[in-house]
Amino acid sequence: MSMLKVISTYEFEKLIENIHEIECEFVDILDSYGRILDEDIYSPVNIPGFKRSAVDGYAVMSRDTYLCSETMPGVFNLKEEIEIGKKPNEDLSGLECSYIPTGGMLPNGADSVVMIEDTEVIGNEIFVNKSVSKNENVVSEDEDISKDDKIFSKGDLMLSTHMPVLISLGVKVVKVKRQIKIGVISTGDELIDIKSDIEVPKIKDSNGPFLAFAAREDRCISKHYGIVKDDEEILTSTVKKALAENDMVFLSGGSSAGNKDFTEKIISELGELMFHGLSIKPGKPTLMGRCSGNKYIIGFPGHPLACMIVYKFIISKLINHLYGKKENITYQVLEFGENYHKSKGREEYLAIRIEDNKAYPIHAKSSAMSVMIKCDGILKIDRDIEGYQKGDKVNVMR
Amino acid sequence: MSMLKVISTYEFEKLIENIHEIECEFVDILDSYGRILDEDIYSPVNIPGFKRSAVDGYAVMSRDTYLCSETMPGVFNLKEEIEIGKKPNEDLSGLECSYIPTGGMLPNGADSVVMIEDTEVIGNEIFVNKSVSKNENVVSEDEDISKDDKIFSKGDLMLSTHMPVLISLGVKVVKVKRQIKIGVISTGDELIDIKSDIEVPKIKDSNGPFLAFAAREDRCISKHYGIVKDDEEILTSTVKKALAENDMVFLSGGSSAGNKDFTEKIISELGELMFHGLSIKPGKPTLMGRCSGNKYIIGFPGHPLACMIVYKFIISKLINHLYGKKENITYQVLEFGENYHKSKGREEYLAIRIEDNKAYPIHAKSSAMSVMIKCDGILKIDRDIEGYQKGDKVNVMR
Numbered sequence: 017m018s019m020l021k022v023i024s025t026y027e028f029e030k031l032i033e034n035i036h037e038i039e040c041e042f043v044d045i046l047d048s049y050g051r052i053l054d055e056d057i058y059s060p061v062n063i064p065g066f067k068r069s070a071v072d073g074y075a076v077m078s079r080d081t082y083l084c085s086e087t088m089p090g091v092f093n094l095k096e097e098i099e100i101g102k103k104p105n106e107d108l109s110g111l112e113c114s115y116i117p118t119g120g121m122l123p124n125g126a127d128s129v130v131m132i133e134d135t136e137v138i139g140n141e142i143f144v145n146k147s148v149s150k151n152e153n154v155v156s157e158d159e160d161i162s163k164d165d166k167i168f169s170k171g172d173l174m175l176s177t178h179m180p181v182l183i184s185l186g187v188k189v190v191k192v193k194r195q196i197k198i199g200v201i202s203t204g205d206e207l208i209d210i211k212s213d214i215e216v217p218k219i220k221d222s223n224g225p226f227l228a229f230a231a232r233e234d235r236c237i238s239k240h241y242g243i244v245k246d247d248e249e250i251l252t253s254t255v256k257k258a259l260a261e262n263d264m265v266f267l268s269g270g271s272s273a274g275n276k277d278f279t280e281k282i283i284s285e286l287g288e289l290m291f292h293g294l295s296i297k298p299g300k301p302t303l304m305g306r307c308s309g310n311k312y313i314i315g316f317p318g319h320p321l322a323c324m325i326v327y328k329f330i331i332s333k334l335i336n337h338l339y340g341k342k343e344n345i346t347y348q349v350l351e352f353g354e355n356y357h358k359s360k361g362r363e364e365y366l367a368i369r370i371e372d373n374k375a376y377p378i379h380a381k382s383s384a385m386s387v388m389i390k391c392d393g394i395l396k397i398d399r400d401i402e403g404y405q406k407g408d409k410v411n412v413m414r
Numbered sequence: 415m416s417m418l419k420v421i422s423t424y425e426f427e428k429l430i431e432n433i434h435e436i437e438c439e440f441v442d443i444l445d446s447y448g449r450i451l452d453e454d455i456y457s458p459v460n461i462p463g464f465k466r467s468a469v470d471g472y473a474v475m476s477r478d479t480y481l482c483s484e485t486m487p488g489v490f491n492l493k494e495e496i497e498i499g500k501k502p503n504e505d506l507s508g509l510e511c512s513y514i515p516t517g518g519m520l521p522n523g524a525d526s527v528v529m530i531e532d533t534e535v536i537g538n539e540i541f542v543n544k545s546v547s548k549n550e551n552v553v554s555e556d557e558d559i560s561k562d563d564k565i566f567s568k569g570d571l572m573l574s575t576h577m578p579v580l581i582s583l584g585v586k587v588v589k590v591k592r593q594i595k596i597g598v599i600s601t602g603d604e605l606i607d608i609k610s611d612i613e614v615p616k617i618k619d620s621n622g623p624f625l626a627f628a629a630r631e632d633r634c635i636s637k638h639y640g641i642v643k644d645d646e647e648i649l650t651s652t653v654k655k656a657l658a659e660n661d662m663v664f665l666s667g668g669s670s671a672g673n674k675d676f677t678e679k680i681i682s683e684l685g686e687l688m689f690h691g692l693s694i695k696p697g698k699p700t701l702m703g704r705c706s707g708n709k710y711i712i713g714f715p716g717h718p719l720a721c722m723i724v725y726k727f728i729i730s731k732l733i734n735h736l737y738g739k740k741e742n743i744t745y746q747v748l749e750f751g752e753n754y755h756k757s758k759g760r761e762e763y764l765a766i767r768i769e770d771n772k773a774y775p776i777h778a779k780s781s782a783m784s785v786m787i788k789c790d791g792i793l794k795i796d797r798d799i800e801g802y803q804k805g806d807k808v809n810v811m812r
Contacts, residue, residue, distance in 0.1 A: 045608060049627050063783050066614045070780065101604025101616050121615040160781040167787060176627035180620030180718050181783045186612040206499025210443060214584040216464045217519035218499050222578030229447050229574035320578050383558040385461050385579045389565060 022293035022300070024399065025363055028330060031290060036310055038263065038338045041194045045182055048174050050235060051192040052339045057168040059185050062158035067122040071153045074113040074135055074142055075104075075126035081147040089136070089143040098123065113142050122154060129153035161185070171341045173235070193339045196236040199258030200228045200266045202243040203251060203279060204318065209243055223268035223316060223323045230327050231266075234335050234344075252282055259286065259311055263338075267315045268323065269301070279303060279315040287313060294330065295399070296363045298322035302330065321384040325365045325394065329413070345413045348393065350375040352410045357403040364397040368412050375412050420691035420698070422797065423761055426728060429688060434708055436661065436736045439592045443580055446572050448633060449590040450737045455566040457583050460556035465520040469551045472511040472533055472540055473502075473524035479545040487534070487541040496521065511540050520552060527551040559583070569739045571633070591737045594634040597656030598626045598664045600641040601649060601677060602716065607641055621666035621714060621721045628725050629664075632733050632742075650680055657684065657709055661736075665713045666721065667699070677701060677713040685711065692728065693797070694761045696720035700728065719782040723763045723792065727811070743811045746791065748773040750808045755801040762795040766810050773810050 023031070040054040069075065076092060084090040092113040095106040098120045106114060108125030116122070116129055127150050134146040161167070167181060174182070174192075182190070202224035208215055210225065221243050231238040241258055244251045258265045267279050280303055283289050287307030294302045299322045303315030314331055316323045329345075336343055353374040358364050367378040370392040377395070380387045393412040397403070404410060421429070438452040467473065474490060482488040490511040493504040496518045504512060506523030514520070514527055525548050532544040559565070565579060572580070572590075580588070600622035606613055608623065619641050629636040639656055642649045656663045665677050678701055681687050685705030692700045697720045701713030712729055714721045727743075734741055751772040756762050765776040768790040775793070778785045791810040795801070802808060 046623060061612060064615075064617070065612065068615065101602075103615060155780055159779070160784050176624055176631050177722060177786055177789075179627055180624045180722070181786050183608050183618050183620040183623060184718075184783050186618065188609065204499075210581050211586065214459060214463065217462075217466065217501060219462070220581050220584065222581040225444060225581060226574055226578045229577055233574050320582075324575060324578070385582050386558050388575055388579050391575075 021289070021291045022295050023291045024295050025330060028291075028294065029333065032334050032337050035312075035334070035337060037340045038193050038196055040191050042189050043192055045179075045188055045190060048182070048190045048192055049176070049179060051174055051190075051195075052235060052341050053168055053170055053172045053174065053190065054193050054340065055191040056166060056170055057182070057185075057187065057190070059161050059163055059165045059167050061161075061186060062163050063161035063184055064155065064159065065157055067157050068155045069116045069118055069120050069122065069129045069153060070155050071129055071131050072117050073115075073129045073131045073153065074144070075108065075116045075120075075122055075129050076113045076144065076148065077108065077110070077126055078128040078148050078150045078152065080111050081128075081130065081144055084144045084147045086145045089145050092142045092144055094137075094140055094142050095123075113144075127151060127154070171339070173341065173344075196231075196264065196335060196338055197262040198228075198231045198236050198238045198264050198266060199262035200224050200231070200238060200240045200268060201251075201254055201258055202240075202268045203246065204243070204269065205246045207243050221268075222320055223318070226320070226324065227266045227268055227316065227327060230324075231335075234332060235339070236335065246278055248278070248282070251278070252285065255282055255286060255313065259307055259313070263311055265311075265313045267303075267313060269315055269318045283313050283315065287311075294326070295361070296326075296330070296365060298365065299326040299330065300362075302326050319384060321367070321380065321387050324388065329365060329394065329396070347411050348414055349409055350412050352404045352406060352408045354406050355403070358397055358401065360402055361399055363399045366395045366397060367391045368393045368395050370412070375410055419687070419689045420693050421689045422693050423728065426689075426692065427731065430732050430735050433710075433732070433735060435738045436591050436594055438589050440587050441590055443577075443586055443588060446580070446588045446590055447574070447577060449572055449588075449593075450633060450739050451566055451568055451570045451572065451588065452591050452738065453589040454564060454568055455580070455583075455585065455588070457559050457561055457563045457565050459559075459584055460561050461559040461582055462553065462557065463555055465555050466553050467514045467516055467518050467520065467527045467551060468553050469527055469529050470515050471513075471527045471529045471551065472542070473506065473514045473518075473520050473527050474511045474542065474546065475506065475508070475524055476526040476546050476548045476550065478509055479526075479528065479542055482542045482545045484543040487543050490540045490542055492535075492538055492540050493521075511542075525549060525552070569737070571739065571742075594629075594662065594733060594736055595660040596626075596629045596634050596636045596662050596664060597660035598622050598629070598636060598638045598666060599649075599652055599656055600638075600666045601644065602641070602667065603644050605641050619666075620718055621716070624718070624722065625664045625666055625714065625725060628722075629733070632730060633737070634733065644676055646676070646680070649676070650683065653680055653684060653711065657705055657711070661709055663709075663711045665701075665711060667713055667716045681711050681713065685709075692724070693759070694724075694728070694763060696763065697724040697728065698760075700724050717780075717782060719765070719778065719785050722786065727763060727792065727794070745809050746812055747807055748810050750802045750804060750806045752804050753801070756795055756799065758800055759797055761797045764793045764795060765789045766791045766793050768810070773808055 095114045097115040104123035128148040136143040202221045207221040208218045228238040228240040283305035287305040290304045292303045301317045305313040353376040368375045393414040493512045495513040502521035526546040534541040600619045605619040606616045626636040626638040681703035685703045688702045699715045703711045751774040765785045766773045791812040
């Protein structure tokens, strides 16, 4: 029906490079939580933004304290008691001072603070027993952040620890990527719905809900359109509806062989088939098509473990690309715990169990659910590598 | 006003051990995403749940193939073609076979599958050229998961990769912890709202929104009641309202000294003060009180970095305890990049920047926002340790 086109993950990465990033939108700062920035953010202000005292004491002009000592104290007139969070009412002139608490704002005419233990109060006069230098005990107005410092970068994901910074800068609106909308359709006559009772040998549709939740974890909006039987007319109209309502459609294919041809046919009818296989194991029966309006259809393999691996390590690259975001996989270097042979020519994603800081492959065959429970990470083995020996250092994706 | 009570983190952990976990509720499986299990889950079924073929071929009784070879093939009557996802219609008797695709269900009367390449079709008869042993090319009904295997444990957080397993087991309703409700109140005359313009030397309320979002990240429901000025009557009535509507109230204190006495007084009026200081740095001015109905008030320090550290490394222990959940901190062993001295007697939480796989302390003083941006992790230094030397191995929390 179409030219055989099985591509490598390298070719996949090249292919998605040409796809346009998703558009932006402007949101209120409190709505930016969990969103991806579409702009670099530079500080519009200095933080704290004013000179403040690092101690409890008296704000003075340092030159007035020159040669002050216990035997020869300087005598200063007290102008006022400055309060936290309020501007000083009085400016200082020569030999004047104001009481200032830690964090208080330095008054005009002062450039330093004498610590309270180096002073004595006598009536309305303050005796200063120690000289201070310029800026002594003073926190500068840009001590924390300087105006125009780069604070966040395009592609950063906003989490709870980032919010206080954005708020402190006085930012009110931020430019973020709008959320990608994904429609998930489960296909296959052998699938039954979550709500049904198990009916051997039919199998529960677990891929559809997985894809819908996984897309949500990656900051997309997802909708599951349920299970559609292998009926060309119904499936085509459901895909059309989902395409109209979303940016991407995920077809979670059944595991039967006929099923793949079927989704391939529908993708070809509604758009242009970009590839119909990935040279990876597991996950070969993965399809992708381009439709008008920068919309895409992805056909996932039916085997649950393959579906999970293809989503997490391949299709998430497309989502990150659309968001202009760096990958969110963490790597851990571990010692490989046994010998593992792999044939050349296909990239392999091996489920890993970690024990005593060593990585052991989980021997799976057709199992999927038990692997998902036991799996601590995935080891990607490049196509030209023929396996690993016990004791090799490997880089496990978690 | 109350007996001085500054406790260690060890005493804090002992204190919360006596607090009852939050109640459970029963939810539909699709609503269990992101929730914490309140039960161990054992598999109620075998997965796949039926004997199926690992190859395309013919289902037979193995004893009928005894001594079959190319020169002496066995001759079998073809009963039917079994389809994926459907039960076989026919049972097999002696010298009968059925066509079976990979994944198809084995019919009664068969215990093995002959691969298609080891057979020949002649009319309605199948010539079998090779003997098979019992269970050959057959995937057993509990190959993936056995009935009564422990699948998930109380305290597990349900994420996208767990959902397919729950679904496949046919689980429809799960027992989860109900979500903890947290009311956040910001206090302090020096605070101004996110929506206001910066008004030096007032500071933006960043702790309130941080705590509300951080609690959401930890699977709680949070509501921010805004900024309440240092007015006893208004603050008391706001705390009462928040206590009535939530399980816990977070008071995000201002940084002024008077502020702390104020929240301490209100906690004492509405309940029993459990402690009014933690012997940690930063984060000492942390308060906790117990109110009727297993409800708690936490007073956080006003310094944003201290507030973040107290939430992430202290109060999250209380939330995990209420949920019966293990801690969600990941640790990374790194080489310490310089010499760092700390005084004995207080546990210290040091902000860390990671560079070239080495951990460097971020020298902060009163800075907070710049630390939050640069911080890659936190190093907890126990109270009796006097610092670390360049080259020491340290365990950084991320």
